[in-house]
Amino acid sequence: MAYIKAVGLVRVGRYFDRSYKDLALEAIEKALSDGGRPGYVVVSSMMAESALKQLDIGSVLTEWLGMTPVPAIRVEAGENSGLAAVEVGAAIAEATGKEVLVVGVEKGTEYPTTKTYGDYSHILEWETETVRNVRPPDLAALAMEEYMRRYGVSREELTAWPVKMHRNAARVPHAQLRFEIRADAVPAATKISGSLTLLDMFPIGDGAAAILVSKERGDSPIQVAGAYASTGLRYYLRDDPLHLAATAEALQKALKLTGGEQAIEIHDSYSIYAYLILESAGLAPKGRAPAEVDGMEWVNVSGGLKARGHPFGATGVYQVAELFTLMTDGLGGRTYTGEWGVAHGMSGHDGNARVVVLRRV
Amino acid sequence: MRHSIPIYWRSRSSHYRLELTKCRACGRVSFFRRPTCPYCGSRDVEVITASGKGRVGLATKSFFRVEGEEEYLPRWVALIELPEGAKLLSEVVDAFEGVSEGDEVEAVLRRVSSDDPYGLIYYGLKFTKRVL
Numbered sequence: 076m077a078y079i080k081a082v083g084l085v086r087v088g089r090y091f092d093r094s095y096k097d098l099a100l101e102a103i104e105k106a107l108s109d110g111g112r113p114g115y116v117v118v119s120s121m122m123a124e125s126a127l128k129q130l131d132i133g134s135v136l137t138e139w140l141g142m143t144p145v146p147a148i149r150v151e152a153g154e155n156s157g158l159a160a161v162e163v164g165a166a167i168a169e170a171t172g173k174e175v176l177v178v179g180v181e182k183g184t185e186y187p188t189t190k191t192y193g194d195y196s197h198i199l200e201w202e203t204e205t206v207r208n209v210r211p212p213d214l215a216a217l218a219m220e221e222y223m224r225r226y227g228v229s230r231e232e233l234t235a236w237p238v239k240m241h242r243n244a245a246r247v248p249h250a251q252l253r254f255e256i257r258a259d260a261v262p263a264a265t266k267i268s269g270s271l272t273l274l275d276m277f278p279i280g281d282g283a284a285a286i287l288v289s290k291e292r293g294d295s296p297i298q299v300a301g302a303y304a305s306t307g308l309r310y311y312l313r314d315d316p317l318h319l320a321a322t323a324e325a326l327q328k329a330l331k332l333t334g335g336e337q338a339i340e341i342h343d344s345y346s347i348y349a350y351l352i353l354e355s356a357g358l359a360p361k362g363r364a365p366a367e368v369d370g371m372e373w374v375n376v377s378g379g380l381k382a383r384g385h386p387f388g389a390t391g392v393y394q395v396a397e398l399f400t401l402m403t404d405g406l407g408g409r410t411y412t413g414e415w416g417v418a419h420g421m422s423g424h425d426g427n428a429r430v431v432v433l434r435r436v
Numbered sequence: 437m438r439h440s441i442p443i444y445w446r447s448r449s450s451h452y453r454l455e456l457t458k459c460r461a462c463g464r465v466s467f468f469r470r471p472t473c474p475y476c477g478s479r480d481v482e483v484i485t486a487s488g489k490g491r492v493g494l495a496t497k498s499f500f501r502v503e504g505e506e507e508y509l510p511r512w513v514a515l516i517e518l519p520e521g522a523k524l525l526s527e528v529v530d531a532f533e534g535v536s537e538g539d540e541v542e543a544v545l546r547r548v549s550s551d552d553p554y555g556l557i558y559y560g561l562k563f564t565k566r567v568l
Contacts, residue, residue, distance in 0.1 A: 189503040196502060202447055203468050207560060208505070208548060209525045213513040216496040268513070269496035311515060311525045312466055312474055 077165040078295035079433070080174070080287040081106045082396035087251035087282040087384030089184045095120075095127050096139050098283035099180040103140060106176065106285040113287060114173030116147035118180065119160035121388035123149065125194040126185045136178065153198040153422030154344065157391020158429040161286065161418075162302040165431075168288045179392030180283040188279050195387065198423045200309055212276060214310045214424040215345035216269035222317055222347060223270075226362030230270050234261040235365045236346040237274050237381050244378025246407035251280045251384030261346075275346040275381075282386030284393040292436065297399050297416075300434035303328040307425045319348075319355040321428035322421055326356035329417050329430040337415035338373040338401055340394040343380050352419060373413075376406055391429070394418035398433050438504075439549070439556040451560045454486040454543050456522045467524035488543040490516040490563060495528065495535040504552060516541060516563055527562040540566040 083105025085098050099118075107113070118133045129135060133147025152159040157179040164177035183191050192210070199205045199214075222228060238258050244250035256274060264272035288299065307313075307321030330337075339358075343349035350364035353374075359367045368374065377383040377397045380390060398416035400406045416433035449455055450469045457470040461478035469483045495514035512528040512535045528535045529546055541563040548560040 187503065189501045189506070192500060193502040193504070202450075204525060206444075206548060206558065207525065207562075208508075208511060208527055209513055210498065210500045210502065212500050213496050213498050213525075216498070217494050217513075217515060220494050220496065266497075266499045268498040268500055271496075308474055311523045 077168040077288045077290055077299045078292045078436070079297045079299065079395070079399050080111055080289050080293060080295050081109055082287075082399050083285040084249045084393065084396050085283045086249040087280045087386055090281045091184065095180050095182045095283070096136070098182070098281060099136055099178055099285070100139065102180070102283040102285040103176065103178060106287050111174055111287045113142070113176035114145060115167050115171065115175045116142070116145055117160045117164040117167065117175060117177045118147065118149045119151070119156040119178070119388040119392060120149060120180055121151060121153060121156045122181055122183070122194055126182050126191065151388070152427050152429070154342070154387055155391065155420040155422040155427045155429050156388040157393065158395070158418060158420040158431050159391070161299070161391060161395050161431050162304065162429065164288050165299040165302065168290050172290050174287060174289045176285060176287055177392055178283065178285045179386070179389030181386035181389045182281045183279040183386060184281050191279055198426070203309065203311070210268070211423055212268045212271055212345060215347050216267070216271040217310070218316050218351065218424070219271055219347040220269055222350065225317065228362060228365055230262050231258065232365045233346055233350070234258040235368050236343065236349045237261055239368055240343065240375060240379045240381035243376055243407065244382030247378050247383060250378045250382055251278055252378070252382040271345060271347070277344050277380040277385035280384040280386055282384060282389045282393065284389050284396045286392060286396050286399070296403055296435060298434045298436045299431060301329060301332055301432040302430065304427075304429040306427055309426070310424045316424070317351055319351050319421070319425035319428070321425045322352055322419065323355040325428045325430040326352070326417070326419055329432045330356060332432055333415035333417060336413055337417045338376065338398060338411040338413065339417040339419065340375055340377060340398060341379070341419045342421045343375065344385060346381070349379070373411055376401055376409055391418065391420045391431075394420065395431055395433065402433065402435055439551045439558060441556065444558055452545060454488050454561055456484050456486050456518070456520055457481050458484050465521040467522045484520065486518050486520045486522070489566065490518045490541050490543070492528065492535055492537055492539040492541055493517050493523065494537055497534070505549065514563070528564065529562045530564050542566045
């Protein structure tokens with residue numbers, strides 16, 4: 076088992092005057108401020124080719140950090156890249172005994188949003204979806220429509236999630252959207268697809284997060300106790316698009332470990348996905364999640380992708396760093412004193428799902 | 437140039453005809469020409485050409501703005517159910533009065549994107565409401 080020694084977070088935002096190197100260095104310096112000396116660097120970026128114009132981003136960062144010749148690799152699994160990097164980093168730490176620096180970094184604002192949206196759309200399959208002009212929010216909008224019909228849930232009831240996320244993010248210093256919203260603003264916001272609006276969707280932003288993972292416990296209070304991953308079929312191949320099968324498989328294994336008592340961060344790229352994740356994992360009855368999320372105290376304390384933000388490849392590293400912070404120093408004025416933290420990520424409509432479990436030791 | 441000739445040309449049969457993969461092992465039918473059944477993993481599959489007729493499951497009017505495609509907005513994107521037993525996601529075009537669940541549709545060849553203003557054009561299948 077690997078242990079988390081330290082974490083570093085940059086506020087998610089729009090940094091037109093700062094490069095991905097600047098953001099990564101800020102996160103890394105925070106994570107290494109206690110004198111950690113990584114022997115390996117694992118970098119996560121979903122948009123390195125398209126937005127950063129950089130391949131082999133690992134060796135660029137080790138050079139800019141003055142850490143050459145420390146080995147470095149990049150991990151990519153679409154929107155799930157960040158948690159994949161944590162999983163790979165923890166495995167390398169266990170296998171080699173080296174301290175591993177896991178860095179997630181993304182710049183969503185280097186180009187106009189329409190280009191970023193286009194690049195992001197490549198998380199879907201190119202031949203059968205992307206080139207046919209099907210985009211990620213269209214899948215979420217179709218699922219949302221199906222959900223409202225099947226369970227008789229209204230558009231207004233589906234506002235519970237974004238309202239809660241903005242309320243949480245308002246208290247979190249590194250969140251991108253630190254303001255509360257009214258429920259009636261959600262359906263009235265800019266239309267994205269079908270009933271789904273801009274306030275049901277993550278904002279585009281830049282960010283970097285880093286964690287230092289070690290095989291040696293030292294004085295670390297938090298262990299990486301497990302990582303579970305699964306893949307799922309494309310939306311159009313699914314018998315039931317409202318059941319996120321890959322998420323269910325990964326999360327249910329994690330929840331067996333935790334016994335269902337945990338602080339959890341889930342991949343709410345669109346509001347509807349938050350409800351589907353909770354229901355697919357068994358954390359809420361089918362069709363009931365919108366009515367129950369208000370009572371869920373330890374779900375997405377960060378504000379989630381919706382309001383903390385979603386710097387694609389960095390998001391999973393943020394989630395793990397946030398859970399670590401929530402379980403130690405506290406996040407947004409709250410401290411989770413329980414034993415378990417669970418971070419869930421997925422790419423697109425549950426195509427690639429992954430869960431990292433943290434445990435207080 | 438955003439567009440590649442080889443990438444699109446290799447799959448032209450599935451872009452220009454409505455090709456489905458039928459599994460001889462589990463019997464399920466899936467969209468696009470595939471070497472393997474996505475449901476059971478069998479390689480004992482055959483490619484069939486669908487009739488082109490279909491029915492709208494659910495549809496969404498999309499305003500999601502992607503570079504170079506703004507002029508086509510809004511688009512109707514629908515889950516199309518085929519009588520052969522497969523489903524696919526597709527644009528529904530010429531739908532001036534909207535698209536609803538249960539609409540009868542048929543496949544038509546249309547431009548899906550181009551290297552504007554002077555580059556390659558990708559053509560592919562979309563759907564339109566069936567009148568005959």
